[in-house]
Amino acid sequence: MNRQFISQQITGELIDKLKNDPKDFSSFLQNQNDGIIIYVLEKLGKLENGYSKEPLQNLLNHSNENIRALSIKNLAKIQDINLLPTFIKYASIDESTIVRREAVSAIGRLRNEKAIPALINFLKDKDPKVIMQAIRGLLVFSSNSNVKNELKKLLNHPNELIREVINKEINGVQYQSKSQQKHDEFPEFLKNTVVHGDVQEIIKYVPDESVHLTFTSPPYYNARDYSIYQSYDEYLNFLERVFKQVHRVTKEGRFLVLNTSPIIIPRISRQHASKRYPIPYDIHPLLIKMGWEFIDDIVWVKPEASVKNRNAGFLQHRKPLAYKPNAVT
């Protein structure tokens, strides 16, 4: 059943009516399919302290993990410290990671000192997302010296996001701009300027942290006559040098958009194989190492395949291992 169909059947008024009558709500939830229960739980809205817990508690052993997680999410809205043992139980024993995460989040959302020992306990969890929820709950009490000490223990945690959050919260490590300029200012001489030259020379004249966006389509490795390099290593070194400079000139929190794709160097004869170079995948770790943060990839679907008829052999003899799709980017 799709959501549009459900939304026609289960109106806001019906949800409000059910919410205000726990008995009706319980029996309604028992007789509906998973899709409807999820829809209702998502639309339940605010629940005041003192709201009847029973209809939601009845769902905590439901076979569907999303229903269990949403029940906990809604129970957390009631802000009832008596629910702490329930949240601890499901955070500890549920086999689903989304339920455990939601339960630890619910413990944190109680914002009650009584929850501190349980949250500290979940800092040792195997799942980094559970730990993150426990950290979030504990940060409310970060002035408490015991909490602070426990959080400090995570400074060398194997997970990089946990280390980053703890470092920021405990050591107050935050980016400090070296530039005197305001974020929306940049040197006048860069305004509407077109430069013809080798990027490696030209970029030296661009001051640190003066650029908001670089959008570039660098040469593809030996695919055209303007891009001839002795080796793939030399090519990657060139890109690495340039993008380090681009990082230097970019303002904090601003962007580099890199248009690139794998390329094929065709075989020299039928006795040899062509070679495919995965440029985006090879440049990516270099970019991360020099300080760029990955935001997203955008797939450019061009109307024409960039390398056509790569599956001609397959079309003749239909041997599956010979299948090569035509690349569209």
Ligand SMILES: C[S@@+](CC[C@H](N)C(=O)[O-])C[C@H]1O[C@@H](n2cnc3c(N)ncnc32)[C@H](O)[C@@H]1O
């Ligand atoms: C894939 S093309 C991108 C073309 C560009 N999108 C355009 O529409 O003009 C790569 C371009 O980089 C230029 N190029 C190659 N090496 C360069 C360098 N060291 N400095 C500046 N430009 C360079 C090439 O001349 C080519 O125009």
